[in-house]
Amino acid sequence: MISIELENPRREIEQAIEQNDLAQLLRVSGLLHGHFCPGSAMGVKAATRAVRELRTQSTGMEEVVAIVETNSCFSDGVQIVTGCSFGNNALIYRDFGKMVLTLARRSGEAVRVTQRPDGLSMEQREPEAMKLFQKVVKERKGTPEDSEKLRGLWTKASFKMLDVPDEEIFSITHLKIKVPAYARIFASVKCSVCGENIMEPRARIQENKPVCLSCAGDQYYQLAGDGMSLVGR
Ligand SMILES: [Zn+2]
Ligand SMILES: [Zn+2]
Numbered sequence: 482m483i484s485i486e487l488e489n490p491r492r493e494i495e496q497a498i499e500q501n502d503l504a505q506l507l508r509v510s511g512l513l514h515g516h517f518c519p520g521s522a523m524g525v526k527a528a529t530r531a532v533r534e535l536r537t538q539s540t541g542m543e544e545v546v547a548i549v550e551t552n553s554c555f556s557d558g559v560q561i562v563t564g565c566s567f568g569n570n571a572l573i574y575r576d577f578g579k580m581v582l583t584l585a586r587r588s589g590e591a592v593r594v595t596q597r598p599d600g601l602s603m604e605q606r607e608p609e610a611m612k613l614f615q616k617v618v619k620e621r622k623g624t625p626e627d628s629e630k631l632r633g634l635w636t637k638a639s640f641k642m643l644d645v646p647d648e649e650i651f652s653i654t655h656l657k658i659k660v661p662a663y664a665r666i667f668a669s670v671k672c673s674v675c676g677e678n679i680m681e682p683r684a685r686i687q688e689n690k691p692v693c694l695s696c697a698g699d700q701y702y703q704l705a706g707d708g709m710s711l712v713g714r
Contacts, residue, residue: 483509491539491564498532498562503643506562514557516632519603522639523580523650524558527594530647531584532563534592534655539564543571543663547584550577552704570664576709583658591658600650606642610634672696 486492497505507517507525514521528547532538539545547565549556552574559582565571585591604611613631617623623631647653669678673690684691685699694701700713 483512489540494562494564495538498529501529501533503529504640507558507639507643510558510561513561514554517636517639518554519607519635519639519642520554520580521558522642523596524555524582525562526558526643526647527555527582527651528559528562528584530651530653531582531592531594534653535584535586535590537584537586539571541566541569541571543569544587545584546571546573546587546660547582548573548575548658550575550579550581552576552706552708553580555580555582573661574704574709578708583656585658585660587660589657589660591656593654593656595652595654597650597652607634607638610638 483493489495494506494509496502497509503525506529507522510521510525511517531547535545537545541564545563545565547559547563549559549572556572556574560566560572563571563584565584567574580596581593583591583593610631613623613627613634617627617631667680667682670681670684670691671677672679672684672693673687674692674696677693679691679693683694685694685697686692687697694713698713700711703710703712
């Protein structure tokens with residue numbers, strides 16, 4: 482089991498990246514992701530390659546940022562390996578629906594890892610698992626035994642995925658990008674209706690008093706399974 486050091490909580494992950502120990506990194510990704518699947522394995526693989534290419538490390542202080550273009554399983558593999566997460570503001574999400582990672586230093590020096598369109602499909606790689614996936618996940622018609630079986634097949638397929646040469650599944654390019662500014666720290670104000678604190682730029686003013694978006698009945702952005710959308714009203 483992973484041991485967490487107070488001085489550098491990511492030490493074991495950094496060592497695994499240095500040793501290119503993809504299996505260990507995939508195991509650790511399970512802590513966040515809850516299961517093993519080819520998507521998270523692809524995320525682990527893409528991120529490990531990007532971190533090694535860029536020769537960088539992250540303390541979660543935005544010295545490195547990861548830009549992902551999907552909110553699928555792939556992105557959890559990316560978060561664990563790069564240390565760039567939703568909560569530390571070093572993960573940037575662009576809702577393009579592409580399994581793509583761009584890892585960048587503050588200087589703009591970046592590596593972009595995209596999926597090769599001519600690579601083998603999951604149906605070709607894992608026909609048995611994909612058939613079961615169709616039934617259990619897409620159609621939601623599987624029995625508990627089917628789900629259990631899929632879990633096993635998926636775990637095996639995920640670790641197998643790690644042995645496929647990067648060049649067979651990814652295109653890797655070095656480029657220079659414009660990195661978004663550091664996250665700003667905003668003051669909090671209290672909503673005059675529900676009494677909860679809100680970061681100032683999200684507050685609306687009604688009858689000269691600050692109100693949260695929810696109490697104001699205003700539209701807001703929501704990131705859900707289908708991606709980012711404007712909801713409310
Ligand atoms: Zn998954
Ligand atoms: Zn409110």
